[in-house]
Amino acid sequence: MTELPPLSPRMREIVERESSSYDALIHEGEADRALGKLLQGTSARTRLSDQEQERGARAVVPWYFTWKLAAALAALGALGALLLLLRKPVTIVADIPDAQTPVLVQGSSASTSGSASALVVTTATAKGTATSTSARPRPRIVAPMAPATGTAVRPIGTAMPTGQR
C-alpha cells in the first residue's frame, strides 16, 4: 500500500482560497446565539432529569439498549419468518392401521389414499401441498396425528423432513 502523493500546488491553492471563504458566511456572534439556542433546546428536547444533570451528563446508553438491539431482534424475526417460509414439511412418522384410515395432521391436514402397499400421503404445509409415497406394506406416514376417527395412531418416529425418511 503506497502513501498518497501530496496535493498539487494548484489544488492546494484552491483549498486555501475555499477555506478562507467561510468566515464571511458566519455572522458576528452567531456561534454564541446558536449555543444559547442549543442549551435551551437540549433541556426541552432530551428532558435531562435532575439526577442526570447532577451526574453532569446524560448516561451513556449501553449498545444493547439502543437501536442495535431493535435491529438485531428485527433481523432474528426476519430470519425466523424466512425459515418458516422455506421449511420442509417436518412431520412425525407414525404407524396407521391401513390406507383408509383418515388422519389429521396437527396444524394442517393429511389425507391418505391408494393401497396399503403404495400409500400416497398428501400433507398440507406452509409451502403448499407435499406428496410422498410409501411402499411399505404397513405404511408409515407423516403425522403428529390426532386421528379424526378416533383410531389410535401411534407416533413411533421423530421429526424429520419429508423425503429424508
Added chain:
Amino acid sequence: VQQVLRWQHAPATRSLMDFSALFLQHYAYVFRGLMRLGVQERDVRDVLQEVFLEVSHALPGYDPQRPLRPWLYAFMVRFAANYRRLARHKESSASLLQGAHSSEDASHTRDLVLRALGTLEGEQRTCIVMHDFEGFTAQEIADATETPLGTVYSRVRMGREAFRRAFDDLEGAQ
C-alpha cells in the same frame, strides 16, 4: 449563554462549560465541514445543531487521549450522509449545480469546489474532504469512518481525479 449556564446545577455546569467551549471553538470548523460534506448553506445551521446535540450526549464517553477533530468528524459524516440521502436535498443539490455563483473570488472558488464535490459519490467525497481539505491522515479517516485503510487510499486517489475533472469542467464552463 452565561444566564443559561447559571440555571444548571454545579456539576452539570462544569460539563456544560466543557461542551460550550467545544461548541464555540469548533463552530466554524463544523459549519465548514458540513458544507463540504454536502449540507447546503440554508440548512447547515440546523444540521450543525443536531451534530452538536449528539456530541453533547456522547461527550462524557469521549476519551481525551483521542484526537478531537476526527472524533467530531465522525458525527459530521453521519449527519451529512443522512442529509444527502433525503430526496428533497438531492433535488436541491441538482439545482445547486446550475446555480449562480458570487463574483467575489473566494466565494466563487467555494461555489466551484462545493459543486465539484457534489459530483462525487458520497464516500469518495467524505474521503476527499477529510484528507485533502481537512488534512486528516488516511488512518484517521479509516478510524473515523470505520473503513479499511486500503479503501480510504483508493477513494482518495479516485476522488482526487474525479474532483479535478469536475472542477476543471465547471471552471471552463464559466
